[in-house]
Amino acid sequence: MATTQDVRELPCMFARIENDELVTHPKEPTVRYGGSPDAWDFFTKPIRDTFGGDWVYLIPPAPILYGPLITLWQRVAQICEERLSPLEEWNVWDGGKYPLEILPAEQGTFIYVFLVPLNDYFRRDRLTELRLNAISSRAADSPSKGAQPSRFAAEQKRRPLAIGRPKNSSFYPIPISLLYPPFARFKKDLTSGPIEPDISPLAYKWCRELSDFFPKERYREAVFHSLLSELLGHRISKKHFSGYTTDGGIDLEFIELFGIPLLAEIKAETTCGSSDAYFEAALYHLEAIRTILLDSSLAGAWRKSRMPSILIIHNGPNIQVLGAVCLAEPYIEVLSPSLPLYFNEYDAQAMENLIRFMGGLRRLFRSILTVYEKKSTVEPVQASQVKFPCPSSYQPINSDTESSFETSTAADVEISAQANTQSMIGPSTGFSDGSVVSLGASLDSITDAVANFSIDTGSSQSNHNLSSQSSTESRTAIPFTYVDRIDSVRLVFGARTATAERIIVKFGYGHYGVDAHRAAVKAGLAPALLAFSELEGGWWMVVMEYLDSGFQSCAKFGVLEKACRTIIVESMAKFTALGYVHGDLRASNVLVRKLEGQWECRFIDFDWAGRENQVTYPLGVYCTSGLYRPLTHMDGLPITAEHDRQTIFTMLAERTG
Template sequence: MLGSRVGEGQNQSQDTVAAPVELYCQAFAEFLTGLTDEPSPDIVTRTKEMMITVDKIATKEDTRSELTRTLSNIISYGIYQNVALYSQTSPPYETVALIIFEEKSEMGNGGCDPTAQASYSYERFWSSPGHQEVLNASCCPSFLVALAGPWLCVLGAVWTDHAVVQRLTDFLWLGTSPLIDDSRCLNIARVLSSLGKAVVTLRHFYASLDTSAPPPGTLPRCLSPCINSYYTGRSESDRDHPTLPAAGPVTLYPRRPAESDEEVEFDYIRPLGSYRACTTFLAVRKSDERRVVVKFVARYGTDAHRLLEKEGLAPELVYAGHILSRGTDGKLRKMYNNLFMVVMAYVEGITLADRFAFSALPKEIVEQVERAMTLLHGAGLVYGDLCRPNVMVTGEGKVQLVDFDWAGKEGVVRYPSFISNERRWASGVQSYAIIKAEHDQEMLSRF
């Protein structure tokens, strides 16, 4: 099971982590974005009543059931034997799990983490007979709710080639406080209100599930992200692209979407990485069958990409901005708060790591990479992740830098908190350290 904890003696690796579940189902994205919305007075009142209920230590089954019933009322969906089910009214006529609850009388009872047990319950439900057509047509998204006494945690789960489980909230203390604490009551109400709305979205997902075969040569739907378009009202030669956030004290956001923006749809062909957490895909646009690379990022060095693109040292940047959806009212809205989409031209070529795996780089290749670093550093920018796998060479010997996730303004952008311990980094590189031009230069010297 991906995204879950590993056993003693095992290590977290690219084979045990996965892409965010919100990439595969919009209901999870809606839940996360809704956590900042104000709940209705009715939800706040019901939340207050629930908080009073959980102050009682649950020693009997009926006390725990009372909490489940209260939660069911708040999210406005019935719960039967710890599962909120939905039976499809059109083919394939299968029953699906919208929410799976896992209850413990108190934290630690039973010797098992309730979030882990909820994960196993999800796996058991979807691997049981009677769900094959839904498994073939979707990633089988379900919300998981773990309850342990006065503690609650919301998780999201999907089934790609493996079950993937992601914690969408921390454990929330549901009990009351001896002090006046409206903010905590409101925070819990926001979570429950958002969950209720997201469950409605999830039900609509299953009610309108497309069970037809995907287009030939494209990814199965269980492996494809749910985002299959971007909006742009500008020609792709226009260089006034939005700027994505980069790590640092100042965050720049993309332009506001215009209602006249045109939707460009695409289908996914395959992931461009062999590891399960890969969020970069080869795709084909429906309108003109042009191949593009689609990647999902939390940050991106748009300025660095633009600069090298102009000099012929990076692929054409087609789109960089918010992941958008057009509502029933025709207006565009952001689907994600902290996730962005980058679309670039697909480069026919091979990485330096593959092309020159057992040989030194030709002088003309090194000179092109050196020129790229000179251009970036001259503009006050850094690349940050300079290595052979991030540099491609075309059949004509033209160098293309393809990964600008860490790039940005020198002195501002930082390395991620989690960086590989397996790579030999430049001197001074460590988790969350400032990225410096000298780091790029040292990594370049190893080419």
């Protein structure tokens, strides 16, 4: 960011919002000057002293040239369109230093801030409009009839409701744990949550009373309402709305939202009735969302949240919890298995599981309830961001984060495939064009060749320590806005910071090879790692630099020329010599580009990476007709350098002309 010490007054303009667009303010149509951009308080003081009132301070994607005034508002609209940045995605300046670069005065007068009336800004509710438009495309239907399996399946073909059925192999939805983090905490609580002593007596009561036989569904309902009320501390009762009656919802003193934030679907026995309990709960939830969004008298901060909710299936003597959020439309996901309550009295493990389940459910309910309280402080979500994961800022790892373009390149280390082909001893792989690359014992020679190439990778610093270090350092979190989802089956997203810097944001579960990624960056083999954060429930977020568009994955090449293949092999050897293994060097994770006649290579996806013999493959790693793996089944096996070599050379052999 350019220095702002010499700037005493920052140009700004007043504006109004009409039809979700900025327009000129009739009383203040020309440029004004606030105070210093060094702090929000300094900038706003002269405005508050002169104009009073309540204003929202909007920052455009980039400073906008003031003159000529006659075309200013047309250019404002044009900048939004060109930068794919609708008004709602403009950042609000509400504290700290002005985040964008201040341009030299000789370049002209630029508008850095637009001041809009507070009422204008908060009157807009594009999120509700978006949701109603999406929901209205599916006609209202009686949940009890619509949940009949054949009828529900037919409707899913015409207008699917996002409930995880049927599966789509070309699209994986974003996990609900990333859309509302307390859901991730609940799932973790199911296996490792605390055993709360006060729940134990109630758990035994649940087992005894809910394992009974009930002649009518309403009798089971009454018992379950009482037991669930005892756990959650709020009365549970049937809810009536729009001609529908649910099996149970929460009674709140401050608002009535019918099936939100809790809905129960109850069956006397698993096989009772013609409708499926899961389908019926999903349809009741949909109709509850439709009803409350159409009722403008039901106001609150919850309208601009993802509207988290709990769906409880009590199917005979079993209980299961589903999580629900409302993005553009409802999304429902299974959170727990269906727990039987009629297990043997001596089955201590089953009782422990039930107590953890009940404790986690109570904590989840209390967390969700805060979203709907009158004085809720839930942060509003923008309509364009509601479909993306919840995290919207990152804490930089450290101040010396490097771009992969500023570190060493393959030429910096004297490892060349041509030289090593002659000096290294071991088996070799030949391609159809006659090029040869050494394998096997050559790894020792490669290691010797890079002995004088010093990379400080630390002493196997753990993800947890790295994350903790970041959070304790006095650095300001950097907000970002999601732009798109890059891959429909991976949790990889394109985003922009407030300074319009493009970044890549990735999410995953379990292990991430932070040390391996950082070492690869320092060796010029990977995009810069800007941040690593541990999230709720074992999830993590990684923020990386956005590579130049010249880079493409090898999966997009039918044939790779010899020089490109050589650079890829050199890069793999260089990474291996650092003592790390990657585990997933398939074509889509190897990026290349040709710049000024020279090929460059970068590796991505360090999810499984780490020290050899210290990291293992996760679940679901196996060889298929369309995806090569070194072994047929690899779940839980140690990741080795030999596996990386085999994967790379198989990929290159497939792309040799």
